[in-house]
Amino acid sequence: MRNLALRLMYDGTDFHGWQVQPNGITVQECLQDAVEKILGVRESITGCSRTDAGVHANDFCCTLRTESSIECCRLTGALNAVLPDCVAVKSCKEVPLDFHPRYDCKSKRYLYRIWNSQAKNPFLKNYAWHYKSKLDADILNEQAKQFIGTHDFAGFCSSGSSVEDTVRTIYDCGVVRNGDEVDFYVEGNGFLYNMVRIMVGSLIEISEKRIEKDTLTAIIESRDREKAGRTAPACGLFLDxxxxxxxxx
Amino acid sequence: MRNLALRLMYDGTDFHGWQVQPNGITVQECLQDAVEKILGVRESITGCSRTDAGVHANDFCCTLRTESSIECCRLTGALNAVLPDCVAVKSCKEVPLDFHPRYDCKSKRYLYRIWNSQAKNPFLKNYAWHYKSKLDADILNEQAKQFIGTHDFAGFCSSGSSVEDTVRTIYDCGVVRNGDEVDFYVEGNGFLYNMVRIMVGSLIEISEKRIEKDTLTAIIESRDREKAGRTAPACGLFLDxxxxxxxxx
Structure with missing residues (x-):
């Protein structure tokens, strides 16, 4: 048995997320189909994360356990030839049998893109949240720093998650403006269900003055989902x- | 009667080009539908160019002739609210009645994007030509300079065009690399049917050594479509x- 780590990039627009679902096509299923076409067997594939419907990945790691002796570079080329254009295999590497893409992950970085202009941008319709009111990226950047550190993020987690331990460490977090695009980035040792999208929604509500400045720390400590902001749309989120x-x- | 100049941006992926067609939805038709919804009348709309199926526009100018007294900024907002997400009105301005978006155009700039990597890029699947063999952007840039000047571009025009005068002036032209993306840009007083895509196809064939270096000038002078390179795919082209x-x- 070999354990192969694949690095993927995918456009999540038309997917019902990563994980195989009864209703709707997922990235995992797509990849299983492609592997079956190449290797003739439906192999076990494990992902590093469960991205939601409409969420994208610039970088995603998963493992494929197989008895096949196919060379890594040949497998990469063959998979890319049969995968749909919205999924790409960036690399393939043989890793120890006990390597697990979720448990062995040291940190993940997410990017959330906001198209901040009165005017629509047709090219970002599936790749950014179109938010019309002018955002002050410097203020949002300053406020975002409150997320950094080890906190119990229970209030920044959508219901439906079965996770028991809601403590996570955020290493870095901030907001930068590039022209009409405002990018939120966050890196941490792990994330709860919808956590990044609720972080973004909360920062936006500071901008809208529905959440007061400098209160994010207190909102985190309250562990109360009602106190945090709304969940930002999926289309702006990239596992980076x-x-x-x-x-x- | 008023003459309103609209600046548009559109994602051409799902359109059969600009011009109204019997089979397939076009940008012009989409805009006429939107105008009819807002003003209650199907008004006359004239475009600056006939972009092909799959070709995009970062900037496109068209005029709308109307008896309506609607304010320009109100019209912009109303149209954006009813247009599909793949078309945006960037601005609207009243212009003299004799202004014509095609005849009064002083120059047009096109951008052609090439994703030059062995790996696919799912986010550029509709917005760049995926060309795998490594391109030398410096050499292509040097070669592209042969297009600059006033030439008869009859050899860089697909059949099916009814244009009689095939002389055009290219003011600027070049190739730049940004990471794995290679961009071809060209600015001129006008372009023939598929001209930019044949320019790009010809540069690629220099890279493939199917067209010899420094022979573009002679190929232009030959006015022979057979001597120029192939037509690059539509998806990489943007009226910029x-x-x-x-x-x-």
Missing amino acids: YVSYGEAEV | YVSYGEAEV
Whole structure:
């Protein structure tokens, strides 16, 4: 048995997320189909995260366990030839049998893109939240720093999650403006269900003055989902980078 | 009667080009539908160019002739509210009745995007030509300079065009690399049917050594479509900017 780590990039617009679902096509299912076409067997595939419907990935890691002796570079090329254009395999590397893409992950970085202009941008319709009122990126950046550190993020988690431990460490977080685009980035050791989208929604509500400035720390401490802001739309969210530290997958 | 100049941006992926067609939805038809919804009348709309199926526009100018006294800023907002997400009105300005978006155009700039990597990019599947073999952007840039000047571009025109005068002036032209993206840009006083896509196809064939270096000038002079390169795919092409000089539409 071999354990192969694949790095993917995908446009999540037409997917019902990563994980196989009864109703609707998912990235995992798509990849299983492609692997079956190439190797002739439906192999076990494990992902680093469960991205939601409409969420994208610039970088996603999953493992494929197989008895096949196919070379990694040949597998990459063959998979890319049969996968739909919205999914790409960036790399393939053989890793130890006990490597697990979720449990061995050291940190994940997310990017949330906001198109901040009165005018629509047809090219970003599926890749950014179109938010019309002018945002002050400097103020949002300053406010976002309250997320950094180890906190219980129970209030920044949508219901429907079965996770028991809601403590996560955020290493870095901020907001930058590039022309009419406002980007929120966050890196941490793990994220709860919809956590990044609720972080973004909360920052937006500071901008709208529905959440007072400098109160995010208190809102986090309250562990109360009602106190945090709304959930920002899925289309602006990208899993941007997944790090395995020295393992260098 | 008023003459209103609209600046548009559109994602051409799902359109059969600009011009109204019997089979397939076009940008012009979409805009006429939107105008009819807002003003209650199907008004006459004239475009600056006939972009092909799958070709995009970062900037496109068209005029709308109407008896309506609607304010320009109100019309912009109303149209954006009813247009599909793949078309945006960037601005609206009243212009003299004799202003014509095609005849009064001083220059047009096109951008052609090439994704030059072995790996697919799911986010550029409709917005760039995926060309795998490594391109030398410096050499292509040097070669592209042969297009600059006033030439008879009859050899860089697909059949099916009814244009009689095939002389055009290219003011600027070049190739730049940004990471894995190679961009071809060209600005001129006008372009023939598929001209930019044949320019790009010809540069690629220089890279493939199917067209010899420094022979583009002779190929242009030959006026022979057979001597020029193939037509690059539509998805990489963007009408990037349309200039009206001092008229400042």
